[in-house]
Amino acid sequence: MNLIAAVDQNWAIGKDGDQLCYIPADLKRFQALTTGHAVILGRKTLATFPGGRPLKNRANLILSRNPDFAPEGARVFHDLDSLCSAAPADAFVIGGESVYRALLPCCDRAFITKIDKSWPADAYFPDLDADPAWTVTEEGDWQEHEGLRFRYVTYERVT
DSSP states (O other): OEEEEEEOTTOEEEETTEESOOOHHHHHHHHHHHTTSOEEEEHHHHHTSGGGOOOTTSOEEEEOSOTTOOOTTEEEESSHHHHHHHSOTTOEEEEOHHHHHHHGGGOSEEEEEEESOOOOOSEEOOOGGGOTTEEEEEEOOOEEETTEEEEEEEEEEOO
């Protein structure tokens, strides 16, 4: 499986249930990479989408402990084993924090947008730079949006 995330300098990904910032080029990249693939996310991440609805043109696989949670247009799983059995190998884990942490061991590639700033945050992604199980395989040039520098970094699991 793959995962995709935008992180700040401290590997923070969110605050109060939302992303730290929105960069149009990064949103387009997210759409380009994930369209046509299954996406795996938690209930709280789904709630941040417009109208709280699943993403279009993707199979939405939701991990939730709530047995009554049943959003239209998505498949809900209540445990990791059943989710991992149903998820295709080219699926993208898209958050939030607890879903990233739970599924990181199942992933082989990580598409990370590194943002050259730090924010107050309450949700973090594991620091792949400090994890010997991961190596950088591609690092894009720095780009800028409204004074905010960012770049795309691809990591792969060391085999």
